[in-house]
Amino acid sequence: MTRSLAGALLANITGAALLLSAAFAQTSEEQTDTNDEAATAAPTIPSQAGLDAWEAAYKVFSHPRCVNCHTADEYPRWSGPSYGEARVHGMNVQRGPAGFGMAGMQCITCHGNENSAKLHGPPGNDVWHLAPVEMAWWEKSSAEICEQIKDPERNGGRTLEEVATHIRDDGLVLWGWDPGPGREPAPGSAQETYALIVKWAAEGAPCPLP
Amino acid sequence: MQLTVNGNSLDIDAEPDMPLLWALRDIANIRGPKFGCGIAMCGACTVLVNGQPRRSCSLPIGDVDGEVTTVEGLADGDTLHAVQQAWIAEQVPQCGYCQSGQIMSAVALLEEVDNPSDEDIDNAMAGNLCRCGTYTQIRAAIKRAAGSKAGA
Numbered sequence: 001m002t003r004s005l006a007g008a009l010l011a012n013i014t015g016a017a018l019l020l021s022a023a024f025a026q027t028s029e030e031q032t033d034t035n036d037e038a039a040t041a042a043p044t045i046p047s048q049a050g051l052d053a054w055e056a057a058y059k060v061f062s063h064p065r066c067v068n069c070h071t072a073d074e075y076p077r078w079s080g081p082s083y084g085e086a087r088v089h090g091m092n093v094q095r096g097p098a099g100f101g102m103a104g105m106q107c108i109t110c111h112g113n114e115n116s117a118k119l120h121g122p123p124g125n126d127v128w129h130l131a132p133v134e135m136a137w138w139e140k141s142s143a144e145i146c147e148q149i150k151d152p153e154r155n156g157g158r159t160l161e162e163v164a165t166h167i168r169d170d171g172l173v174l175w176g177w178d179p180g181p182g183r184e185p186a187p188g189s190a191q192e193t194y195a196l197i198v199k200w201a202a203e204g205a206p207c208p209l210p
Numbered sequence: 211m212q213l214t215v216n217g218n219s220l221d222i223d224a225e226p227d228m229p230l231l232w233a234l235r236d237i238a239n240i241r242g243p244k245f246g247c248g249i250a251m252c253g254a255c256t257v258l259v260n261g262q263p264r265r266s267c268s269l270p271i272g273d274v275d276g277e278v279t280t281v282e283g284l285a286d287g288d289t290l291h292a293v294q295q296a297w298i299a300e301q302v303p304q305c306g307y308c309q310s311g312q313i314m315s316a317v318a319l320l321e322e323v324d325n326p327s328d329e330d331i332d333n334a335m336a337g338n339l340c341r342c343g344t345y346t347q348i349r350a351a352i353k354r355a356a357g358s359k360a361g362a
Contacts, residue, residue, distance in 0.1 A: 090251070092336030104319030104334025109263045110250040113273045117227075121249040122268055 050203025057196040058142045063186045065176040072136035082182050099130040115180030123180045125172050146207035160201035168194035211271060215240060216283025226272025231255045233271050234280065242281035242310040253338030256311035263318040281310035284317065293317050296355035304342035312338045316352050325356050
């Protein structure tokens with residue numbers, strides 16, 4: 001049994017134990033009903049195929065082309081193989097009230113509709129902006145991002161199917177695989193990542209332990 | 211290709227991937243915007259497109275989607291723009307190379323924020339570098355221009 005599978009199994013067993021503990025605190029009538037449910041609900045083993053699909057997708061979600069603009073603070077990041085240590089975006093660039101930059105210096109001041117052809121020139125896309133704070137992934141673990149992706153409050157109000165199609169079809173997401181000269185693209189392709197999310201969702205969208 | 215620059219319609223005979231700065235300086239002979247870094251890192255080439263500051267060294271003319279304003283287009287006849295007047299009053303420039311970009315960013319800031327704080331100025335102007343270090347004069351000039359606009 002792999003470590004991740006064992007961990008996820010432990011998580012499910014722990015969940016079942018908590019369910020039983022909560023049932024003991026209830027009234028006798030409720031206790032009887034809940035114990036009946038608990039007795040019939042055996043702990044489920046998360047799909048290893050689902051966990052594997054997630055881990056492959058996580059390599060995309062956690063890649064610099066994605067996380068650099070999925071930050072929890074006001075600043076995008078510069079990082080990746082050509083940048084050495086990760087650093088805050090230069091020029092005091094900030095998120096601004098809507099994620100498109102500050103008055104007098106919005107993202108579009110430098111980031112046009114397409115990538116600069118010059119090394120270290122500004123990358124571009126039709127719409128360039130930071131992800132909302134609740135969708136921050138910067139320096140978050142696989143387990144943390146996995147739970148975020150399943151939470152409509154933190155994934156842009158999307159179902160898992162909509163998450164998959166967003167990855168496949170959104171222009172700014174697609175930029176991650178076509179980032180311009182000198183930048184490492186996100187792993188795989190948009191289509192492959194779409195397929196990973198579809199697979200992960202079909203397998204019950206299991207998440208690794210924190 | 212047609213570009214509208216400072217209210218004039220210009221016929222630019224160039225490929226659509228030519229940077230706007232090249233078209234302005236080398237074809238239209240509009241030399242206010244300067245070449246600094248060529249990768250949108252210094253701000254010397256800043257112009258306005260539909261009122262928003264853009265780094266013209268990294269903006270292909272095929273992607274210009276509105277009216278372009280350079281420092282040459284700010285004055286109203288013989289009357290300089292409030293920011294230009296403030297720049298003179300505060301004696302901002304030293305070598306002057308970055309100043310047209312600085313002025314264009316300042317104009318854009320004041321269009322959005324009537325009375326900018328130091329923080330507002332830092333947030334808007336940090337992408338315009340000045341090797342002479344005229345930042346304190348720039349800040350003073352922006353505040354002076356804000357005051358003159360308020361009194362206009």
